[in-house]
Amino acid sequence: IDLNQLKTVKDEMTRFLMAYKFALDEMGTKINILQQEFEYIHEYNPIEHTKSRLKEPESILKKVMRKNHSFSIESIKENIQDIAGIRITCSFISDIYVVADMLKRQKDIVVLETKDYIKNPKPNGYQSLHLILQVPVYMSDREELVSVEVQIRTIAMDFWASLEHKIYYKFNKEIPVQLSNELKTAATTAAALDRKMEQLHKEVSEIKKLDEDENLNHLLD
Numbered sequence: 001i002d003l004n005q006l007k008t009v010k011d012e013m014t015r016f017l018m019a020y021k022f023a024l025d026e027m028g029t030k031i032n033i034l035q036q037e038f039e040y041i042h043e044y045n046p047i048e049h050t051k052s053r054l055k056e057p058e059s060i061l062k063k064v065m066r067k068n069h070s071f072s073i074e075s076i077k078e079n080i081q082d083i084a085g086i087r088i089t090c091s092f093i094s095d096i097y098v099v100a101d102m103l104k105r106q107k108d109i110v111v112l113e114t115k116d117y118i119k120n121p122k123p124n125g126y127q128s129l130h131l132i133l134q135v136p137v138y139m140s141d142r143e144e145l146v147s148v149e150v151q152i153r154t155i156a157m158d159f160w161a162s163l164e165h166k167i168y169y170k171f172n173k174e175i176p177v178q179l180s181n182e183l184k185t186a187a188t189t190a191a192a193l194d195r196k197m198e199q200l201h202k203e204v205s206e207i208k209k210l211d212e213d214e215n216l217n218h219l220l221d
């Protein structure tokens with residue numbers, strides 16, 4: 001490989017990764033708009049926070065090797081779908097599906113995959129809704145459909161996943177059986193807490209609605 005070829009490869013790689021950064025910006029704007037509009041209509045915010053990240057080139061290459069894919073840009077584009085990632089933390093379980101459906105319904109979004117680890121948690125207890133969505137990115141000389149992995153979860157699911165991730169790495173990927181059982185129990189406890197909060201949320205909404213109806217009736221009197 002000569003210097004010119006190297007420059008071309010480097011330029012291609014930079015432009016390739018740039019598209020994912022733009023896809024994150026586009027998706028971020030979409031989520032922001034949905035959140036603000038939802039808050040206006042329903043008078044509460046279904047999203048606690050969002051966090052986005054671009055996979056490091058080194059992690060991309062590691063994943064390509066681990067999954068035995070070829071190293072071409074075309075192959076990476078097709079096979080590595082979490083180069084751009086957004087995590088949305090919602091207040092309640094029902095909000096997860098509301099937010100997911102609002103995104104999936106958008107005309108310019110292509111839904112490549114939905115993995116529901118809430119209805120079907122992973123064997124270790126992990127819960128989240130994962131979507132692989134493609135969003136169009138318009139650049140000076142081309143338009144590209146770029147994949148973004150969107151993970152949507154509650155605060156309790158996020159709490160569990162963050163700590164599980166830390167413990168996993170602390171034990172260098174070999175968790176003692178007792179510990180993994182306890183982690184699974186903790187996931188069940190987190191899920192029970194989510195159901196409890198969802199129920200309280202429904203009760204509060206009903207009380208609020210009754211109050212509003214009563215106020216309107218007074219106005220009509």
Ligand code: 0O2
Nearest residue numbers: 055082085115122124126130151160161162163164165166
């Ligand atoms: P990071 O650092 O968050 O990016 P694949 O993505 O193809 O390797 P799979 O199983 O098809 O694997 O993808 P899946 O199940 O959709 O999970 C991908 C991402 O979900 C992971 O990305 C994690 O962010 C999260 N995740 C999945 N399972 C677990 C789990 O058991 N515990 C925790 N804490 N997170 C999980 P990465 O690339 O592994 O990591």
